[in-house]
Amino acid sequence: MKRRLGPRELLYPMPAVFVVSAADGEVDVMAVAWIAIAGAKPPSVMMSIRSTRKTLELIERSGEFTVNTPRADMAAQLDFTGIVSGRTVPDKLREAGLTAVPGAVVSAPIIAECPHNLECRVARMFEHGDHTVVIGEIVETHVDEAVLDESGEKPLADRIDPLVYIPTVREYRRLGEKVADAYTVGKRFIG
Amino acid sequence: MKRRLGPRELLYPMPAVFVVSAADGEVDVMAVAWIAIAGAKPPSVMMSIRSTRKTLELIERSGEFTVNTPRADMAAQLDFTGIVSGRTVPDKLREAGLTAVPGAVVSAPIIAECPHNLECRVARMFEHGDHTVVIGEIVETHVDEAVLDESGEKPLADRIDPLVYIPTVREYRRLGEKVADAYTVGKRFIG
Numbered sequence: 001m002k003r004r005l006g007p008r009e010l011l012y013p014m015p016a017v018f019v020v021s022a023a024d025g026e027v028d029v030m031a032v033a034w035i036a037i038a039g040a041k042p043p044s045v046m047m048s049i050r051s052t053r054k055t056l057e058l059i060e061r062s063g064e065f066t067v068n069t070p071r072a073d074m075a076a077q078l079d080f081t082g083i084v085s086g087r088t089v090p091d092k093l094r095e096a097g098l099t100a101v102p103g104a105v106v107s108a109p110i111i112a113e114c115p116h117n118l119e120c121r122v123a124r125m126f127e128h129g130d131h132t133v134v135i136g137e138i139v140e141t142h143v144d145e146a147v148l149d150e151s152g153e154k155p156l157a158d159r160i161d162p163l164v165y166i167p168t169v170r171e172y173r174r175l176g177e178k179v180a181d182a183y184t185v186g187k188r189f190i191g
Numbered sequence: 192m193k194r195r196l197g198p199r200e201l202l203y204p205m206p207a208v209f210v211v212s213a214a215d216g217e218v219d220v221m222a223v224a225w226i227a228i229a230g231a232k233p234p235s236v237m238m239s240i241r242s243t244r245k246t247l248e249l250i251e252r253s254g255e256f257t258v259n260t261p262r263a264d265m266a267a268q269l270d271f272t273g274i275v276s277g278r279t280v281p282d283k284l285r286e287a288g289l290t291a292v293p294g295a296v297v298s299a300p301i302i303a304e305c306p307h308n309l310e311c312r313v314a315r316m317f318e319h320g321d322h323t324v325v326i327g328e329i330v331e332t333h334v335d336e337a338v339l340d341e342s343g344e345k346p347l348a349d350r351i352d353p354l355v356y357i358p359t360v361r362e363y364r365r366l367g368e369k370v371a372d373a374y375t376v377g378k379r380f381i382g
Contacts, residue, residue: 036227079377176367186270
């Protein structure tokens with residue numbers, strides 16, 4: 001039997017990444033779970049951020065941001081950047097012991113400790129209720145050599161060891177066992 | 192050392208859900224990984240779908256869709272709905288052995304076998320490159336009683352047993368071990 005719970009913003013599972021923004025010498029960082037890929041041509045992300053957040057203010061001023069994927073052992077740092085505001089803690093990166101280094105294209109820095117970073121430029125942003133949706137074009141990707149496969153082109157998820165966020169129970173999890181190969185396992189249903 | 196890979200639409204990890212659409216007696220279903228929560232007031236989702244997809248045509252016609260979270264043992268069915276077009280296989284739900292049942296609010300059905308379903312109404316949609324971004328307001332949530340906690344209000348992720356999608360290596364995974372409690376573990380950095 002199913003039960004109706006009413007409108008609830010629940011999706012299982014979610015990513016959990018750092019978004020870094022900068023403008024006029026100010027830098028901010030926050031945890032974001034409401035983020036997904038928005039397109040391939042051009043490569044893009046979309047994310048939703050509460051409109052009152054300092055991160056959003058800096059993104060509005062600069063038109064740029066970076067997405068930084070933590071290793072699972074960075075869960076405490078990530079969580080900290082989500083529960084504390086950049087308006088009360090001006091240098092959250094330093095407080096969390098994270099290292100901001102320059103990217104290659106945009107002015108917002110990337111986080112050195114994160115094995116995967118995306119540099120993004122705002123393509124579009126609009127308010128949706130009490131949040132703002134930001135669509136960003138991905139203009140550069142940085143990956144730690146240690147997490148790449150032998151070809152040097154393909155990041156291996158188990159080496160990144162990313163966090164998985166679960167709403168409601170509010171847990172950070174690791175990736176679990178492999179279930180199947182995508183674009184392959186479904187062929188059994190092709191008549 | 193980091194390596195620059197150029198603009199790449201990579202995010203780790205992603206959800207992997209069924210999106211069901213219907214219009215004028217036609218029903219379609221497809222796998223979507225480019226999806227996230229878009230807001231809380233009102234509860235909303237955002238997703239990106241290739242503009243040529245039949246699912247998008249039906250959503251444009253009806254203004255409605257449902258999001259259906261598979262259990263991990265439904266990976267093959269999910270994969271099938273992602274690799275086959277509704278234009279060549281008119282009844283993908285039946286081919287995959289999935290049961291469409293009426294929702295409570297919108298005309299698009301929900302998938303009975305999925306332990307978590309969201310009914311959604313389009314709030315906004317726009318083209319972004321070769322994809323279309325759809326923002327949908329969540330108007331009802333259905334959850335199997337078997338995956339709810341004792342309060343009957345909170346879905347437990349381990350009972351849902353959702354899929355986690357990993358791009359590049361193109362794998363479906365299960366949820367792994369718990370790393371930490373969100374909104375808690377980060378407090379250690381508060382000075």
